[in-house]
């Protein structure tokens with residue numbers, strides 16, 4: 001059954017915009033240790049959209065097994081499947097979700113492009129935060145490697161901090177995919193040894209995000225097993 005206006009897809013639970021069939025559920029493949037997985041899952045949690053989660057155990061290399069490589073040729077998480085489409089790369093998934101469900105999309109066309117500009121920047125710059133956290137948490141690397149990646153990571157955090165000095169959100173007047181994408185990639189910063197209190201505007205922004213209905217941190221949001229996710 002297809003509805004063409006804003007409708008509760010499941011009573012009291014999910015509001016989905018556009019011509020979305022009630023049974024065409026979104027599926028996310030991901031891992032509970034992955035900031036890239038967190039980004040679309042946070043979007044769906046904040047948008048109060050039910051979806052199916054399929055775990056890909058990175059510890060055991062499930063992302064490189066043939067079955068999963070058929071889903072995601074890069075052998076990485078996350079992947080989204082919806083309406084017969086397979087979408088990979090977390091920022092492309094955020095773009096897709098904003099277009100498909102209508103949430104967290106800035107109000108003007110200029111700001112919609114600006115939000116996507118932030119997502120592209122995020123992949124260049126905040127990725128350094130994720131790299132430092134990854135080396136810190138999962139590998140033993142030469143200290144020179146850490147010394148190489150830490151300054152651009154701190155520079156990225158400072159850039160966000162400066163941007164937020166006189167505004168609440170990265171784009172426009174409300175939370176958008178830019179905020180979800182940038183926050184989502186840096187969410188494990190403490191595991192990389194970055195103390196968020198060094199960036200007060202960034203800290204205040206994170207508190208604004210945390211105050212939103214449906215917000216959860218990755219270890220509370222992403223299950224370690226397959227699960228049907230229902231908004232709280």
Ligand SMILES: N[C@@H](CCC(=O)N[C@@H](CS)C(=O)NCC(=O)O)C(=O)O
Pocket residue numbers: 033034035036037058063075076077078088089090091
């Ligand atoms: N640019 C990609 C990065 C995806 C990525 O690196 N995912 C990591 C987890 S955060 C992964 O799957 N790592 C497993 C591997 O590289 O084998 C995105 O944003 O989706």
